[in-house]
Amino acid sequence: MSTPIISQTAAQMSAELAAGSVTAVELTNAHLDRIAAVDGDVHAFLHIDREGALAQASAVDASRKAGEKLHPLAGIPLALKDVLAQKGVPTTCGSKMLEGWRPPYDATVVTNLKKAGVVILGKTNMDEFAMGSSTENSAYGPTRNPWDLSRIPGGSGGGSSAALAAFEAPLAIGTDTGGSIRQPAAVTGTVGVKPTYGAVSRYGLVAFSSSLDQAGPCARTVLDTAMLHEVIAGYDPKDSTSINAPVGKMVEAAKKLDIKGMKIGVVKELGGEGYQSGVTTRFNEALEALVSAGAEIVEVSAPSFEYALAAYYLIAPSEASSNLARFDSMRYGIRVGDDGSRSAEAVMNMTREVGFGKEVKRRIILGTYALSSGYYDAYYGSAQKIRTLIKRDYDAAFAKVDVLVSPTCPTTAFKIGEKSNDPVAMYLNDVCTIPVNLAGIGSMSLPCGLAPEDGLPVGFQIMSPAMKDELMYQVGGTLEAALQSSWGKPLYASAPELAVR
């Protein structure tokens, strides 16, 4: 029996489209049907843009028929995280605050996707304003992990990762402020990349923590992720932190399958005690696979990383408290209590009380505190200095090795509700991913097996120096090929069948 089209990789779908054995409209319909069949249980999507997706697919088919030269990803469906503005399509950021808002413009990421002919199926669920590690903070209900519907799909981009694992889309876009692309990838057995800060434009990405936020590509394979990376990355004058340099050759790097002589550093501080045993087991097996492929493994120490989590939970809320001030009920979003008797300020206070969820309020209050006079030096100022120390730790490590590796998260997917009343325990999910954002470097998570004790996916993190994102694709592609040949099939093909409704 041939593989059903929705279970294929984006690269395979691209070949089928080019060969004419399937049309973009058929491919889009196959995914829309899959969403209709399984998303009642998974709840990866907040909005399905059936008409828009089919119109884009028809346009691609027409161009192909006319003999036009098409991008390899033209006609391939994609799930878009609901934090990116798409013209005319509801964009909520998982918040009541933006219920009903339809942006009048496209984010640059969306513009680039449309230009390449990628078919945007709809908007995916997320923790409200990207604050969370489980997607339980969405105002529209949680997303469920396709590997076990009682467990979280990671967060904040749990909708995007679940859509990939449930074969609702072969490609997805995530955003990563402290791990929101990589941790969801890890717990769903998919691949996610946080590019170097500034490699992908933030224009049209609703801001959470501007100095950390970065959009990136997600897929089921390293090659598909690389193809999507090249579509969305590039200099954008509309983002003043965009890096004005050519996009590297990610696809070429992912196809190299050669890491002979490369030095790979294992970060001593990101592992060991407190890590689930199956996570450590699979991580160590992946290291052996890298050695077999010809790499040299070196242990490196990054002593400042132990302060990264604390620094992050001051810097990100501080920036958020300022960024989220824009939700004032005056120009867009909901407005509550405007009955003619109340002042603008009273309406603003009521709207923000109703519009924001618990976690968002918690972070705004924390950020406001950390920035207030009298506490600024002790909290925000100290955190910014730690950011310097973390950057220096990376610089010292990258002077010795080509890339650094660690588990993506300390555990596999936990149960929905298990940590929702303990913010400090929830924040610990991000302990391995956060140092990357503070230093602005690139990082990938790819699956390295299932934990023996619970049968759930384990993520392997590869960190590369700033502006050298090719290196993580080179190592990731090689590791993926080695592991898949030992398993006999890709990890995502082992996911349990979902009930079809």
Added chain:
Amino acid sequence: MAAISREEVAHLARLSRIEMTDAELDHLASEMDLILESVSRVQGVAGEDIPPTSHAIAMQNVMRPDVVVPSLTPEESLSGAPAREDNRFKVPQILGEE
């Protein structure tokens, strides 16, 4: 002793323009205490000589040429307004009655 009092949290909520119920303030005050305890580890780690980092990839002020480019129409700009009058955002009163 608590690192932060309920009154301080209420003050922060006022500064943040978020109306909060008494129950919310109680809950948040106890949570803030725990969170501040864990994040206060940042204090005293870095010496005086360590400069702060605000952006990982350092950049100078970035300016674009002063050239008019296409932008949103008034209709598009107002498309998400909770209330509007003609080509303007309509907002609740911002000054007192007197």
